[in-house]
Amino acid sequence: MQVASKLAYALLVLFGLTIAFTACKNDDQPAPVLGITSFSPTTAPINGTVTITGTQFNATPASNTVTFGSAVADIISASTTQLVVRVPAGAQNGAISVATGSQKVASSQTFSIGTRAVITKTGSVTANETWTADNVYLIAGFLYVRSGVTLTIQPGTIIKGGTKDLDPTGALKGGTLIIEAGAKIDARGTATNPIVFTSNKPAGQRGYGDWGGVVLIGKAPTNQPGATAFEGGISGTTGTYSDVNDNSGTLQYVRIEFPGIALLAGSEINGLTMYGVGAGTTIDHIQVSYSGDDSYEWFGGTVNLKNIIALRGFDDDWDTDWGYSGKVQYGVALRDPNVADQSASNGFESDNFAGTGLPATGPNAGLPLTSPVFANMSNFVFSGTPSSAVTAGGSGAYQSGMHLRRNTNISIFNSMLAGYPEGLRLDNGATTATGTSANLAAGTLQLRGIVLANDEIPSSTTVVRGANGLTTADAIAFFNTTAYANKVIPSSEVATLLLNSANFNLTAPNFLPQTGSPLLTGAVWDGKGADAFFTKETFRGAFGTVNWTQGWANWDPQNTNYN
Known part of the structure; x- marks a missing residue:
């Protein structure tokens, strides 16, 4: 009996301890804390x-x-x-x-x-001024460099374009640097210390059209009547200038990131916009990235450029209009296949007039024709099957590697366009007498040494076509003229070009063709290509064996800290 009592007592104690431990146990996770x-x-x-x-x-x-x-x-x-x-x-x-x-x-x-202060620039620059690399400059609203003034920018300087909400005038204009006619910019970066124009937003939050861009206005000829308004709400109008060697300054080793903004319907500011810029101006080693409109647009003028990059633009890469007649060599465009503009994005888009005929008569009206000469250009869109569907990240679709229309007299040599739904659209424009076909017949619109690769959508094998009174048969016959040495490489044969395996890598591309690539030979330098401006390379496209983008280009500006 005494043993039983002791056993019962022990069990009672054990039960009590179990209850106590159970009561003390807490399985709840601690609440999240700041x-x-x-x-x-x-x-x-x-x-x-x-x-x-x-x-x-x-x-x-x-x-x-x-x-x-x-x-x-x-x-x-x-x-x-x-x-x-x-x-x-x-x-x-x-x-x-x-x-x-x-x-x-x-x-x-x-x-x-940090040691770099942020200096805000607004309104106008009315006296010579130097921007130094030990500061960061913020452009709020439209900033005009007035006639007679030189703006000097040191290598390594960071300039940020303010968003619309920072416009001090309340007009909601994104930060834009505008070099007026008679003014100059002296922005000479280096391969190891480029000058950077970029978004004011932090890394990871930047986007197309965060700010306006860089606008140069010169005194070289355009084919527009005097007092024609500039696009994008820029103040002032064109003049009837005629100085083909006008000098708007120097841009070398300069990056322009997240620019391109539409302020009015059909009236935009591009990444680098050039109005009547003369051949006395020096522009080379420029990269425009994530432009919300065209990466580059030339409105008349005679300026020459070399070594230019268009990265992941929204609309066209190379847009020429208003009688631009300069020369360009070495340019590469790498597109995001998921982003295109509602107007149907092209590699080249070239116009001379924009309506049913030439502009009104008068000084500078109608002439000169848009007649630039491009050489050694490479454009890349789709590495797989091209598509003309509306893109996932944009508002439109891709159209042509080259859309040449409205009496343009452009010439393109030794270039490659890969992955567009169509390679070439020769568009007569509104009138046959003054349309693109007249320039074809005269032999002044020259396409030589062109490679169109993987430029056909599944529903069509028409890589080259005509439009608006210029027949597809005539366009094909022109492009396939034996002496012009143009080639169409269908998607099934693209591997024969021996493109670099990283060619379409959006954040770390390598554009150098592999050893033995047929692109390394076959260049044609007759006709307008014989001009002394051009280095007579043997290769077609923008690259042979030298990567001229190395050191100064940035393929991932979204994640770069610019403070």
Whole structure:
């Protein structure tokens, strides 16, 4: 009996302990708390941007308080895991703090103030001025460099284009640098220290058309009547200029990223826009990336260019109009196949007049014809089957590698266009007498040494076609003239070109053809191609055995820290 009592007592104690332990056990996870995981960059100048990652931030920007020492920062955007802030004046080196409601936390990383201040530029530049690499420059609204003034920009300088909301006039115009007729820009970067125009948004949040772009206006001829308005809301009008050697300055080793903005329907600012820019101007080693309209557009003028890049543009890569008659050698365009414009994006788009006939009569009206000469150009869109469907990330579709229309007199030599739904569209325009066909008949529109590769959609084998009174049969007969040495390489034979395996890599391309590629030979330099401006390369396309983009080009500007 006594043993039984002891056993019962032991069981009772064990049961009580079990209840106690069970009551003490807590399987609930701790509630998430405010925390800073990291921030980048760890060094930035006053007015630079810093991205803070962490937990339990408030998705409403105003419900967070971020301090750099005792200085409170402006919050640009907010989510529960990320805050993008602007470094405030009075910021101090040390930890960054974030507060939401009653919670506050400081970073374990240390932040330090960068040495480059952000200088905002607005309105007009009315006296000679130099922008230095120890500052970052922010263009807010339209910035005009007035006639007689030279703007000098040092190698390595970063210039940011402000978004529409930063326009101090309230007109919602994206930051745009405009070099007026009679003014000059002297922007000489180097291969190791290029000058960069880019978006004011932080890395990872940049996009097409964040700002306007760079506009040069010169005093070389256009074929427009005097007092013709510029596109995109730029003030002023064309003059009846005639100085073919006018000098708007120098652009060398310059990148222009996330520009191209539409301010009016059918009236846009491009990545690099050139109005009547003369042959005295020096432009080479330029990269336009993620332009919201054309990457490059020439409105008349005589300027010559070499070594130019168009990366992942939205509309056309090379757009010529208003009587442009300069020369261009070495250009490469790499497109995102998922992004195209509603107007149907082309590699080359070339016009001379834009209506039912030539412009009204009068000084500079109708002449000169648009007659540039391009050589050693490469355009790449689809590595697989081309498509003319509306693209996933854009508002339109791809059309032609070359759409030549409206009395254009353009010539293109030793170039390759790969992956368009059609390679060449020869478009007569509105009138036969003054249309593109007249220039074909005269032998002044010259296409020589052209390779059209993988340029046919599955429903059609018509790589070359005519339009608006110029028949497809005539277009094909012209392109296939034996002496012109043009070639069509169907999709089934593209491998014979021995393109580089990284040719279509959007963030790390390599355009050099493989050893033994037929592109390394076969160039034609007769007719307009014999001009002394052109280096008489043996290869077709933009590259032989030298990668001229190396060192200064940036194939991933979306993720580059420019503070």
